[in-house]
Amino acid sequence: MSLRLFDTAARELRDFVPLEPGRVGIYICGLTTQAPPHLGHVRFAVAFDVLRRWLTVGHGYDVTLVRNVTDIDDKILAKSAEGGEPWFALSYRNELETRDALDSLGILPPTYEPRATGHVPEMVELMETLVEKSHAYAAPDGSGDVYFDVQSWPAYGELTHQRLDDMAPAEDADPRGKRDPRDFALWKGSKPTEPPTASWPTPFGRGRPGWHLECSAMACRYLGETFDIHGGGVDLRFPHHENEQAQSRAAGWGFARYWLHNAWVTMGGEKMSKSLGNSLRVREVTREHRPLAVRYYLTAAHYRSTIEYHEGSLEEAEAAVERIEGFLRRALPDAGPLLATGEETLPEEFRESMDDDLGVSGALAVIHDTVRAGNTALDEDDDEVAAELARTVVAMTHVLGVNPLDPVWHGGSGEQDDTLAALDALVAAQIEARAAARAARDYP
Structure with missing residues (x-):
């Protein structure tokens, strides 16, 4: 196609x-x-x-x-x-x-x-x-x-x-x-x-x-x-x-x-604009929500479809990002920041959606289906399959600019670096605890 x-x-x-x-x-x-x-x-x-x-x-x-x-x-x-x-x-x-x-x-x-x-x-x-x-x-x-x-x-x-x-x-x-x-x-x-x-x-x-x-x-x-x-x-x-x-x-x-x-971003059915007093300044929004979640929110709708902003919109985007990020960190615990290599094979369904006038909704559906399949593989201790699916997810999310492991989301200095280091330590501890529980067959 x-x-x-x-x-x-x-x-x-x-x-x-x-x-x-x-x-x-x-x-x-x-x-x-x-x-x-x-x-x-x-x-x-x-x-x-x-x-x-x-x-x-x-x-x-x-x-x-x-x-x-x-x-x-x-x-x-x-x-x-x-x-x-x-x-x-x-x-x-x-x-x-x-x-x-x-x-x-x-x-x-x-x-x-x-x-x-x-x-x-x-x-x-x-x-x-x-x-x-x-x-x-x-x-x-x-x-x-x-x-x-x-x-x-x-x-x-x-x-x-x-x-x-x-x-x-x-x-x-x-x-x-x-x-x-x-x-x-x-x-x-x-x-x-x-x-x-x-x-x-x-x-x-x-x-x-x-x-x-x-x-x-x-x-x-x-x-x-x-x-x-x-x-x-x-x-x-x-x-x-x-x-x-x-x-x-x-x-x-x-x-x-x-x-x-x-198309536009609207609030209450009206185009977001300064004159209507319904604007959400990017600098302020990204102080309250992760920029990655904001990017996901603006990406998820087809470019020719209007996005209607409402309370909770960005929380929904955050939840979707966390599902993807959680799987990638489970499947690739030692990867750190990671970009697509360009050698990954993109699923045919993903390619078909993108070739159809940039059908991002279909492309995101393929991403989330792959995440679910990868989590199932992890639950069945098939780490090799999960890692391969994770690399495919990295490649697909790179196309949409929403790869959670992209270094662009992990830059900065000072307090931000300290926060990321603390978060990485907590994630690593959770992964280690989960691995120990799995080894002990303590599934609950």
Whole structure:
């Protein structure tokens, strides 16, 4: 069975065939750094981390993953003005906390993590190309705004399957300079109320990038004019991804061949967000719950399914992790931190589930079935079979990023190391006591 992924543009499952044999290029929209990340923010990173791992481990692809940082936009400037902190300091502080949050959840670092502010020349070049091709225009009022002309691109709306006549006006800039209210901003002219550091010179006047322009420019810079997969949260399909695709293809690029979108984390049926006051900041959550359990919680649902957070959600994830971890420590008592070697054979049922649009629920079912079989083998004193099953569990959980023996969950220093040492001593004592009881046939 070949890998099949649900392509948002096609609205169906498609066999995945990379542009270049053996290599895959992925671009995912990262976080805007106006605030610290909460669980809803980081779900995209977990979802695409699983995809990346499966492409690498399950299919042997060499994956290049680009995850951008939007380090300047309207919200960042507004937060900066509210708090009196320079916008670039605010942005960088939140970028560092975001990176720490993703690291704490075992998410592999991207191949490249470009910032918008570091790629203004590429954006200006793309903008000039669109103007030359009559797909963009500078506002006639001399404001420095530059807009994409949606009427000039008949395919506009093809990603989200909308008709232009049914679309609402784009609310990303002053409509007075637009030919059509649905035209979107490529570039925003500088304003007297904004700091001088938040603008760059262009042939059209000083200003800063529009949200959509940056991603097209950076994707092309690191992956080429045509690449394999573009991903992000479902809320980015329109207008962000629609606009990315339109401006990129209008410039003559092939752009993304597959579009993948993950669903939200909700509370009380509403999207988790700062504005609703229902956010769970990653830094705070991981102080109360093991990061491994948080990662498991965000991984366990299919990436296109909404996760409804409720009291007890993370406790349920913790219990599932403990079942896996308990078996591994019983079956491999001397292993310590352990990674998959890459030589393990993954069960066919696991491979089939993962190849079916990353069916993690089916994959986790195989993991827990294997854990049960391994515990049965231990109870029957078949330690060799149990150890082999344990190594298979390590390999499968590695694919999902939830291997309890991965060193990523056992790093740190000082108090954390002391705690882990004490825990290891307690586990070792329990294992020794169990072995003695078994030898004495003291099964109760």
